[in-house]
Amino acid sequence: MDQTGRILENVTQGEYKYGFVSDIEAETAPKGLNEETVRFISRKKNEPSWLLEWRLKAYRHWLTMEMPHWQNVSFPPIDYQDAFYYAAPKPKKKLNSMNEVDPELRATFEKLGISLEEQKRLSGVAVDAVLDSVSIATTFRSKLAELGIIFCSFSEAVKEHPDLVKKYLGTVVPYTDNYFAALNSAVFSDGSFCYIPKGVRCPMELSTYFRINTANTGQFERTLLIAEEDAYVSYLEGCTAPMRDENQLHAAVVELVALGNNAHIKYSTVQNWYPGDRNGKGGIYNFVTKRGICIGKRSKISWTQVETGSAITWKYPGCILKGDDSVGEFYSVAVTNNRQQADTGTKMIHIGKNTRSTIISKGISAGHSNNSYRGLVKISAKAEKARNFSQCDSLLMGDQCGAHTFPYLEVKNKSATVEHEATTSKISDDQIFYCKQRGLSGEDAANLIVNGYCKEVFNQLPMEFAVEAQKLLSVTLEGSVG
Amino acid sequence: MILEIKNLKVSIDGKEILKGINLSVNAGEVHAVMGPNGSGKSTLASVLAGKEDYTVTGGSVEFLGKDLLALPPEERAREGLFLAFQYPVEIPGVSTANFLKTALNEIRKHRGMEPLDAMDFLSFMKEKMKLVNIDTELTKRPLNEGFSGGEKKKNEVFQMALLEPRLGVLDETDSGLDIDALRVVAGGVNKLKTKDNAFVVITHYQRLLDYIVPDYVHIMYDGRIIKSGNKDLALELEKKGYDWITKDLKTPA
DSSP: OOOHHHHHHTTTTOOTTTTTOOHHHHHHHHSSOSSSHHHHHHHHTTHHHHHHHHHHHHHHHHOOOOOOOOOOOOOOOOOOOSSSSSSOOOOSSOOGGGGSSSSHHHHHHHHHHOOOOOOOOOSSSSEEETTTTTTEEOOHHHHHTTTOEEEEEEHHHHHHHHHHHHHHHHSSTTSSOOOOHHHHHHOOOOEEEEEEEETBBOSSEEEEEEOSSTTOBBEEEEEEEEEEOOOOOEEEEEEOOOOOOOOEEEOOOEEEEEEEEEEEEEEEEEEEOOOOOOSSEEEEEEEEEEEEEEOOOTTEEEEEEEEEOOEEEEEEOOEOOOTTOOOEEEEEEEOOTTTEEEEEEEEEEETTTTTTEEEEEEEETTTTTTTEEEEEEOOTTTOOTTTTEEEEEEEESSSEEEEEEEEEEEOOOOOEEEEEEEEEEOOOHHHOOOHHHHOOOHHHHHHHHHHHHHHHHHTSOOOOHHHHHHHHHHHHHTTTEE | OOEEEEEEEEETTTTEEEEEEEEOTTTOOEEEEEEOOOOSHHHHHHHHOOOHTTTEEEEEEETEEEEGGGGGGHHHHHHTTTEOOOOOOOOEEEEHHHHHHHHHHHHHHHHHOOOHHHHHHHHHHHHHHHHHHHHHHHHHHTTTTTTOHHHHHHHHHHHHHOOOSSSEEEEETTTTHHHHHHHHHHHHHHOOOOOEEEEEEEEESSSGTTOOOOOOEEEEETTTEEEEEEHHHHHHHHHTTTTTHHHHHHOOO
16 A cells, blocks of 8 residues: 555544434434324424425425435435434423523533533534434524524424514425425424524524434434525534444435525535444435525525535535525535545526626545535526636545546526536645655644645635534544555 | 765665665765766655655664664654755645644654744744745745745745754755756755754756855765765866766776
8 A cells, every 4th residue: 555545544544523322311203204203293393284284295295206316326225114203302391591401411512512501602603402303402592682683493483483484494495306305394303593684794603503312313404594685694504423333314404595685694514424434334314405595686605515424425505596696605525434425516506697606616535435526507598697617626535435526517698607627636645755754744744735625615614613624624534644 | 973874775666776875974064965867866865854665775874863764754854854855746725834834843842842833933934034035925825836946946945944954955956946046045055054954965967066065075876976075076077077977987897
């Protein structure tokens, strides 16, 4: 094995650090999926009948659909009857304040570095913590409410802001959109809801932390973000799960609505679901539909994602650029190691005039993993002078992994400008040797080179998250560099 | 004694490149190693730095009293051996400043010193930048990416200034430089020279030695040092060409 190979070997053998299981008693729906499961979930959450009806329609539609197979990943068929669709930590009693959160639950999030004790938090990040199917706690709510910002769990939003939820639910990702969106619409349990009123710039990062704890549970959360005219919000999402031998399904839906003129939503994800062990046993199937729509003029949606976890990642956060002069951005780092598989990218749908989109995708493959970029840029007939720039880079670590690029371009307007650049590179022995000659260890050298490669994307992340992303990257690639 | 090479023999892919090198370098000295292409000059530099492609088949190298050949490349660097590369690599996305801060702090850690924080590093770096006339802009750019040949070589000397090695090995740092860049590079080396450190300057041409005056000149040919002397040897070589040395060797002994 060459030098780089050995270093790669070292760097990619890091252990998953979030694999613990918390001893929290859970209340689950009976195993399996049928109309009764859907009703059970809806009943548990005391939902209004319109929502139950919507879920049932989604479920019936799902039954007519087939699992898609066009993606560049492979896995055995999923038995949808062999999973729980609802798991909630059993409440000891009704919670009145954060102080009454089950200590074990609190400890779980502390262990993950997520503090639910808002008073003690110095950093300005409001957190909504979601364990299995239920939102546990949302911090800083009252402070945000003073500005008219709504930030709460999805279940609460259904109760307290039903008009908003009813008006926008499924408008960006309808339940007919795809197989997993339909499944999510039928059985989604919780998630986050956020509304930024006109002219308000959200003063802190809003953050949701997702955690799967219970075995054999699928996590199906929904996030809905709405930004009015001149509103701005930066939203972060983080995810972890215990190490388990069986695969668990995570099928989330995220809908962003940049409603008013100049509305700006920045959505950042650091995804670190359990990736399975070195031989590919266990791990999360991360099949997620994320989409935003820019309705207002000059409105903007930016997706930034750092995907290091999951056995299989399959997601295409996209933007529908409807408002004139609206802007869509996608910055992605997707890392795969060992037996991980990723098929990820974006969709930029240009409808309005002078709409612009930027795609920066950095794939890193190590071990025996497979990493694909798949992206669609669609310029519709009315999108005068629309512009897109795409850059898709792949970095190979070792010679057992794969990197693929599948760009799709549909241009129906002659005034559009579409640029696509793609590169594939390797960390060279010469680069590693150069760094070593300056005193760096092989592993530090590889981390430095990989971080340099990802810099354009990390620069888009809020500071704290960027640091976390860098650390994650080195843990994920531990054992694969020298 | 900073460096002591005794009867060093090195092969690559079974082919012997160095056939018994002997070289002693004391503190405060500048040694020039000259020789025609293929004589093994760059191999010597690479082997000293610890590049893996080579197999040492005999001899020993002592560096500051330690067995250099037993140390991995990063340890050699931390002990104070610096190689100015003939072809410096590019590292996209990593600024020269960030790279050097990481490197310097690794070396400081090795010496039991506290790491420099960003502010202290910056003022330290500014000092060193003056020494080799490096532009601030250059330190912010990704390491060597899109640098001209001259900028790359200047950057090597700048790194050498900042990392303060006990032994600087310059591998054909002068190749491909115009006269102005050559002056800057040579000037840097002259300013870095102290009574405690030493330099081995590997070069094909004599012209670098117009600016860096060596204490000793060694002529390498076919994997051996065949002639050593003072700076006059370099001038004589310049006048008579390498044939002057080699034709004697080609006649059977």
